[in-house]
Amino acid sequence: MNNLLRISLILLLILSIAALAMGWMLFDQRQEIKGRLLAAEDTLVEVARTIERETPAELTDRDLPKMQIDRNQLQTYYGEDDQGNVIVGGPGTMDEVLRQLRGRAASQYAYYNDTRAALKQTREELAAKETEIEAKEEQLAQSIQAREQAEAEKTAALNSLGERDERIAGLNREMERMEGRIEEQRERVAELNDDVADLRQRNESKLAQIEDLRRRIAERPTVEDLDSDRDPIVETRDVMKGHKGQVLLVNRDWNFVILNMARDDHSVRRDLTLFVQRDDKLVGKVRVSDIKGDDRRLAVADIMDDWLQMPIEEGDYVFF
Numbered sequence: 001m002n003n004l005l006r007i008s009l010i011l012l013l014i015l016s017i018a019a020l021a022m023g024w025m026l027f028d029q030r031q032e033i034k035g036r037l038l039a040a041e042d043t044l045v046e047v048a049r050t051i052e053r054e055t056p057a058e059l060t061d062r063d064l065p066k067m068q069i070d071r072n073q074l075q076t077y078y079g080e081d082d083q084g085n086v087i088v089g090g091p092g093t094m095d096e097v098l099r100q101l102r103g104r105a106a107s108q109y110a111y112y113n114d115t116r117a118a119l120k121q122t123r124e125e126l127a128a129k130e131t132e133i134e135a136k137e138e139q140l141a142q143s144i145q146a147r148e149q150a151e152a153e154k155t156a157a158l159n160s161l162g163e164r165d166e167r168i169a170g171l172n173r174e175m176e177r178m179e180g181r182i183e184e185q186r187e188r189v190a191e192l193n194d195d196v197a198d199l200r201q202r203n204e205s206k207l208a209q210i211e212d213l214r215r216r217i218a219e220r221p222t223v224e225d226l227d228s229d230r231d232p233i234v235e236t237r238d239v240m241k242g243h244k245g246q247v248l249l250v251n252r253d254w255n256f257v258i259l260n261m262a263r264d265d266h267s268v269r270r271d272l273t274l275f276v277q278r279d280d281k282l283v284g285k286v287r288v289s290d291i292k293g294d295d296r297r298l299a300v301a302d303i304m305d306d307w308l309q310m311p312i313e314e315g316d317y318v319f320f
Contacts, residue, residue, distance in 0.1 A: 041071060044069060044097075044098075044101070045069050045071065047101070048066070048067040048068065048069045048101055049066045049067070049068070050066065051066060051067045051101065051104045051105055051108060052064045052065070052066060052067075052104070052108060053065045053066060053067050053104065055107060055108075055111055056111070067100070067101065067104055069097055069101070070097070076092060076093045076094055102253075126200070129192060132192060133189065133192045133193070136185060136188055136189055136192065137189065139185060140182065140185045140186070140189065143178060143181055143182050143185060144182065146178060147175065147178045147179075147182070150171055150174050150175055150178065151175070153167075153171060154167075154168060154171040154172075154175075241319075241320050242319055242320065243262065243317060243318075243319050244259075244261060244262055244265060244268055244274055244318045244319055244320055245259045245260050245261040245262050245265075245268075245299070245317075245318050246259070246260050246315065246316070246317055246318065247259060247260075247276065247312060247313065247314050247315060247316040247317075247318065248260040248298075248314065249314060250311075250312055250313065250314055252311075255302065255303045255305070256289070256300060256301060256302050256303060257286055257300075257301050257303060257312060258298060258299070258300060258301075259274075259286075259288075259298070259299040259300075259301055259318055260297060260298065261296065261297045261298070261299055263295075263297065266296055268288060268291065268296070268299060268320075269288065269291070270288055270289060270290065270291065271287060271288060271289075272287070272288045272320070273285055273286070273287050273288075273304070274286055274287075274288065274301065274318040274319065274320055275318065275319050275320070276312055276316050276317070276318055277316065277317045277318070277319060278310075278313070278315075278316045278317070281309070281310075282309055283308075283309055283310055283311075283312055283313075283316055284303065284304065284307045284308040284309050284310070284312060285304040285307035285308075286301035286302060286303055286304060286312070286318065287301055287302050287304055288300070288301045289301060289302050301318075
């Protein structure tokens, strides 16, 4: 009896030490995950301050109101419907904030594409204007050459006594007509130069707008920036094999699922890899990233793309 008691005390001591070690390890992991989430929240808040709440009416509009994210709402993952049931997403949750941010970012990106198309059209118009100016300058050079030729003919005509007066009068009329055309051409060239200057100014303004939009788009975080690498090694010796639960919700934008775990099974833990099955077909694999609820019946799992045979759907079963 004493030996049995001694063995029991030793086992109890070993289990206590193991529980203390696991608690310490989980505390470190919790602090690391919390730090990553806070860094991601700070990044989202800063990115939102670069996204405009509305599309500019004019390209020259600046300092428009920016999006503001409520950090408390960003930290709220679950909500309640009208009957008080717990749901994922909805008003007042992180899902609403992220959808608004994605929508405004997509709108701003579309506006950037429209601006780029307008810049292309402006460049084409500028090229056409420059071609027209070159043609007008060539016409002006021809007119000047014709004038010089007329003056030469006038000089030659002065040497002819018989037709001098008549030819001089005709040449004078031709010179007046040429001068009128030259003046018109000069006025046209001045107008075209003004148009070119205006187009160049518009082009510089649009280039500045594109660079500003390009900088803002480059600062947006991607899904890969928000995801955290996890250690895929997990202890599975005490995990019971068989049916573990059912897929409750699929988020394809963030590539994760919400699982409704079996009521009497508490062996599921973080980083545990589960198979997804539909009828008698293997759908793919998911890796558990978090356990929710006091009864540990809700689990968040990342979809493993390398093992995906077909899209995971709500209602699919998971097993180990």
